[in-house]
Amino acid sequence: MAWTLRRLTCVLAFASIALSATASEAPSACDHGVAWQVLGSGGPELNQRAQSGHVLWIDGKARAVFDTGAGTAVAFGKARGRIEDLDLIALSHLHTDHSADLPAYVKASFFGERRRDLPILGPPGNNVFPSLEAWLAALFTGEHAAYPYLAGFLQPEGAAYRLRPATLQLSDGDIATVFTGPNFSVRATPVKHGPIPALAWRIDVQGRSVVYLGDTDAQAPALLELAQGADLLIANLAISEHSNDSVASRLHAPPSRIASLAQRAGTRRLLLSHLMQRSEQALPESLRIIRAIYSGPVEVAQDGLCLPLPLRNNATHTKKGPA
Numbered sequence: 535m536a537w538t539l540r541r542l543t544c545v546l547a548f549a550s551i552a553l554s555a556t557a558s559e560a561p562s563a564c565d566h567g568v569a570w571q572v573l574g575s576g577g578p579e580l581n582q583r584a585q586s587g588h589v590l591w592i593d594g595k596a597r598a599v600f601d602t603g604a605g606t607a608v609a610f611g612k613a614r615g616r617i618e619d620l621d622l623i624a625l626s627h628l629h630t631d632h633s634a635d636l637p638a639y640v641k642a643s644f645f646g647e648r649r650r651d652l653p654i655l656g657p658p659g660n661n662v663f664p665s666l667e668a669w670l671a672a673l674f675t676g677e678h679a680a681y682p683y684l685a686g687f688l689q690p691e692g693a694a695y696r697l698r699p700a701t702l703q704l705s706d707g708d709i710a711t712v713f714t715g716p717n718f719s720v721r722a723t724p725v726k727h728g729p730i731p732a733l734a735w736r737i738d739v740q741g742r743s744v745v746y747l748g749d750t751d752a753q754a755p756a757l758l759e760l761a762q763g764a765d766l767l768i769a770n771l772a773i774s775e776h777s778n779d780s781v782a783s784r785l786h787a788p789p790s791r792i793a794s795l796a797q798r799a800g801t802r803r804l805l806l807s808h809l810m811q812r813s814e815q816a817l818p819e820s821l822r823i824i825r826a827i828y829s830g831p832v833e834v835a836q837d838g839l840c841l842p843l844p845l846r847n848n849a850t851h852t853k854k855g856p857a
């Protein structure tokens with residue numbers, strides 16, 4: 535009996551330590567003001583990085599999610615994001631490494647207290663990819679839906695709130711305001727990502743601006759205007775400068791093109807994300823190339839990285855010569 539009691543006491547003591555550790559988590563840089571957090575900094579490979587996903591924080595609340603690649607829904611929970619606080623989910627395109635966790639967010643919300651509708655923005659379809667709305671129907675409401683038990687989130691009745699999808703039909707060169715809410719606004723432009731319909735986003739929030747390229751070759755002419763003067767540019771560093779993979783090179787931007795865009799647009803800070811094995815191996819060379827062209831600060835994304843976005847001042851980085 536004494537042994538059993540001692541053992542029980544130890545178990546309770548351990549449980550108490552575990553609970554207090556959870557309750558006293560260190561405050562995050564995302565707890566105050568405006569901040570951008572990387573949920574997933576990887577690409578389609580399965581490794582130590584979650585796939586692509588980012589979250590906009592305003593005053594300690596997760597207000598918008600940009601891309602929902604595999605692993606990012608769990609990362610959102612670990613970051614203490616609440617689906618109830620979201621004003622928007624935006625998907626740059628429907629490759630799995632940018633979208634696969636969307637059903638996980640939707641199902642998780644069933645157990646929360648969300649009651650207001652949730653806008654979700656995404657690309658149009660073509661002969662190789664469905665539109666956002668066709669994709670959601672294939673997941674939840676179509677005749678052969680993958681998850682028909684979640685159909686209520688897209689139908690007039692049946693769930694506590696509705697997803698409000700909007701497929702963005704934009705012409706090349708267009709920059710359109712696609713979301714205006716009480717906390718931030720979003721503009722979008724179509725970008726080139728091989729044959730896959732894809733979008734880049736600019737988020738304007740309380741005097742700050744963030745441009746998220748998603749996944750692109752970064753050659754769309756409107757990107758220069760979209761990224762103009764942004765406080766933070768998030769680019770996909772998925773290939774090396776001298777990639778001999780012609781398919782990958784059609785889909786992604788080499789380091790020099792990313793740096794040239796950031797420099798010409800006068801963006802104040804550059805964050806490199808969507809890292810893959812091939813781009814990680816070439817990272818030292820890629821950073822040398824980027825820093826020779828772009829004179830602002832450059833950071834390499836890690837999962838969970840939180841970047842506070844202080845109010846801008848008039849300081850800008852030094853312009854280098856034409857790139």
Ligand SMILES: [Zn+2]
Binds near residue numbers: 627629632727749
């Ligand atoms: Zn992609």
